[in-house]
Amino acid sequence: MTDLRVDTTHHAPHHCPSCRHVLDASTGVGREGPVVPAPGDVTLCAYCRTWLVYTDGLGLRPAEPDEVEQVDPTLRALVQQHLDAVDQLRPKH
Numbered sequence: 001m002t003d004l005r006v007d008t009t010h011h012a013p014h015h016c017p018s019c020r021h022v023l024d025a026s027t028g029v030g031r032e033g034p035v036v037p038a039p040g041d042v043t044l045c046a047y048c049r050t051w052l053v054y055t056d057g058l059g060l061r062p063a064e065p066d067e068v069e070q071v072d073p074t075l076r077a078l079v080q081q082h083l084d085a086v087d088q089l090r091p092k093h
């Protein structure tokens with residue numbers, strides 16, 4: 001497998017259009033770096049797991065199913081695994 005990069009970028013806060021949590025950072029996974037969000041990139045909300053797309057100005061909108069299908073399946077699985085690991089670190093209420 002090709003080496004993958006994981007980079008976290010802090011940016012202006014935006015609300016997830018699905019759960020309304022404030023998202024002010026993005027962790028990207030890619031084959032070339034640095035991995036920073038750009039308009040049209042697909043991402044996953046760390047709170048509600050809704051697939052989203054960055055808009056111009058790095059706002060967020062819900063992703064269309066075909067946009068999620070275009071993401072490399074290996075990268076999609078890695079993002080899900082990363083969020084599962086983050087969930088394990090969150091305090092339980």
Ligand SMILES: [Zn+2]
Pocket residue numbers: 016017018019020021045046047048049050
């Ligand atoms: Zn959300």
